Amino acid sequence: MITHRICKEFSEEPLIGAFYGTEPSLIVQDPEIVKIITTKDFYYFNSREVADYTEKEIITQNLFFTYGDKWRVLRQNLTPLFTSAKMRNMFYLIDKCTHAFGMMLDEENAISPIMDVHSLMARYTMDCIGSCAFGVETNTMKKYDTPNPYRIMGDKIFETSSARGFKIYARAMWPAVFYLLGFQLFPDEIISFFKKLLIGVFESRQYKPSSRNDFVDLVLNLKQNEFVTGDSITNLKTEEGKKVNLEVNDDLLISQCVMFFGAGYETSATTLSFTLYELAKNQEAQLKAIAEVDEYLHRHGGKIEYDCVNELPYVEACTHEALRLYPVLSTITRELVEDYTLPTGLRLDKGLRVHIPVYSLHHNPEHFPNPEKFLPERFLANEREKIKPFTYIPFGVGQRICIGMRFAKMQMLAGLVALFRNYRVETASDTPDEIKFDPTGLVTQPRTKVNLKFVRRHDIEKQKRV
Numbered sequence: 001m002i003t004h005r006i007c008k009e010f011s012e013e014p015l016i017g018a019f020y021g022t023e024p025s026l027i028v029q030d031p032e033i034v035k036i037i038t039t040k041d042f043y044y045f046n047s048r049e050v051a052d053y054t055e056k057e058i059i060t061q062n063l064f065f066t067y068g069d070k071w072r073v074l075r076q077n078l079t080p081l082f083t084s085a086k087m088r089n090m091f092y093l094i095d096k097c098t099h100a101f102g103m104m105l106d107e108e109n110a111i112s113p114i115m116d117v118h119s120l121m122a123r124y125t126m127d128c129i130g131s132c133a134f135g136v137e138t139n140t141m142k143k144y145d146t147p148n149p150y151r152i153m154g155d156k157i158f159e160t161s162s163a164r165g166f167k168i169y170a171r172a173m174w175p176a177v178f179y180l181l182g183f184q185l186f187p188d189e190i191i192s193f194f195k196k197l198l199i200g201v202f203e204s205r206q207y208k209p210s211s212r213n214d215f216v217d218l219v220l221n222l223k224q225n226e227f228v229t230g231d232s233i234t235n236l237k238t239e240e241g242k243k244v245n246l247e248v249n250d251d252l253l254i255s256q257c258v259m260f261f262g263a264g265y266e267t268s269a270t271t272l273s274f275t276l277y278e279l280a281k282n283q284e285a286q287l288k289a290i291a292e293v294d295e296y297l298h299r300h301g302g303k304i305e306y307d308c309v310n311e312l313p314y315v316e317a318c319t320h321e322a323l324r325l326y327p328v329l330s331t332i333t334r335e336l337v338e339d340y341t342l343p344t345g346l347r348l349d350k351g352l353r354v355h356i357p358v359y360s361l362h363h364n365p366e367h368f369p370n371p372e373k374f375l376p377e378r379f380l381a382n383e384r385e386k387i388k389p390f391t392y393i394p395f396g397v398g399q400r401i402c403i404g405m406r407f408a409k410m411q412m413l414a415g416l417v418a419l420f421r422n423y424r425v426e427t428a429s430d431t432p433d434e435i436k437f438d439p440t441g442l443v444t445q446p447r448t449k450v451n452l453k454f455v456r457r458h459d460i461e462k463q464k465r466v
């Protein structure tokens with residue numbers, strides 16, 4: 001939010017020099033320069049902030065935090081997990097989760113129609129990533145007397161507290177001191193939990209890749225070799241075609257595992273919650289979304305199929321508009337790996353941190369008129385074409401764009417169909433009029449719980465719609 005305030009104050013400036021704590025940073029407001037940094041001259045900006053310290057913790061060795069050759073080899077080896085064919089093949093697992101989701105909604109609704117929307121959505125998305133990536137039943141949607149271990153781990157990864165807030169900012173500003181003093185961003189229990197989880201799954205598959213071709217299979221394949229190979233990052237500059245090897249060890253694999261679990265559920269749960277929050281406040285938009293879902297289900301004999309990702313333009317537009325208003329990462333960071341001069345002539349020194357102010361770009365009235373208003377129509381066919389490139393970037397952009405975007409879209413749209421099949425949402429008496437963000441989280445999160453009222457739709461209402 002501080003970045004947003006700075007951007008508003010210097011709204012005419014394409015580039016703003018600022019201090020992030022004691023460290024200089026460059027805030028890039030000009031979409032043309034965002035393009036140069038994330039795509040054209042990506043080589044120079046292939047790193048994220050404080051990337052030199054990623055080896056200090058097991059979890060930060062994952063694809064999201066790392067850079068250079070290691071990032072490129074990992075990215076090349078993990079990308080095949082997210083092709084459309086892979087998504088289509090695993091859709092039967094998502095479908096199963098949507099059934100469990102429907103049942104959970106009924107059970108919880110019978111107790112009270114007013115529910116914490118994020119917690120509900122996280123239980124669904126956790127189950128999706130658990131079964132699709134790890135082939136395990138997380139049981140997050142079942143009623144339990146004892147706390148669910150996956151939910152506990154989720155809470156540990158995405159904890160919001162002043163202690164966590166302090167760690168996030170201290171690590172980002174003074175990483176050397178942070179690690180010298182023995183701090184860690186993530187607690188060790190997360191590592192032991194995922195180590196145990198992976199070993200359990202490996203054993204159940206007798207250490208041989210199965211026909212599921214899921215994340216665990218990929219890990220098993222990688223485990224069979226000491227190294228994985230890929231292209232060196234320097235090829236982007238020299239076009240030499242140099243190959244590099246990356247050592248495969250348990251730490252590397254576990255860190256990717258935590259990343260898939262964490263990124264797989266929380267980002268989508270947050271986006272689903274914000275989508276429903278806005279639809280509860282905008283009943284007209286919700287009616288349109290529900291009408292589209294009813295028609296979809298009518299066309300498909302009541303079944304949710306993979307094609308839902310292409311056949312629900314309005315519902316999808318609602319998720320896009322929620323991502324515009326509440327991007328999961330409000331700022332995307334990059335770090336300069338070599339001295340570099342921008343086409344404007346501005347010389348930048350190696351190590352400079354670059355902040356791409358996603359939230360500000362999305363809320364800039366020049367790019368999105370009436371920016372605080374929830375208007376899904378902005379993302380429908382003709383209107384969408386009018387959006388200026390590099391001003392709407394909720395999944396990032398360029399070579400480091402979110403690897404899980406297809407998965408996210410699939411689980412979000414399937415989840416919304418499953419929900420609107422039987423329910424609609426309304427604001428409850430304590431639903432906030434506007435969202436205040438928690439500054440201590442890793443990703444965009446509301447400061448307080450957001451309760452919504454889940455109202456069961458009647459069969460007559462559904463029949464009338466198709």
Ligand code: HEM
Binds near residue numbers: 333401
């Ligand atoms: C609504 C859902 C999601 C949103 C809004 C989102 C957003 C983002 C953003 C903004 C980035 C940074 C991109 C950049 O630096 O240019 C990112 C990276 C990443 N995301 Fe997502 N994400 C979502 C879902 C997922 C899912 C479901 C997965 C995995 C199953 C995932 C895995 C990752 C990974 C591994 C990266 C790092 C990519 C890299 O640095 O090469 N994300 N995501």
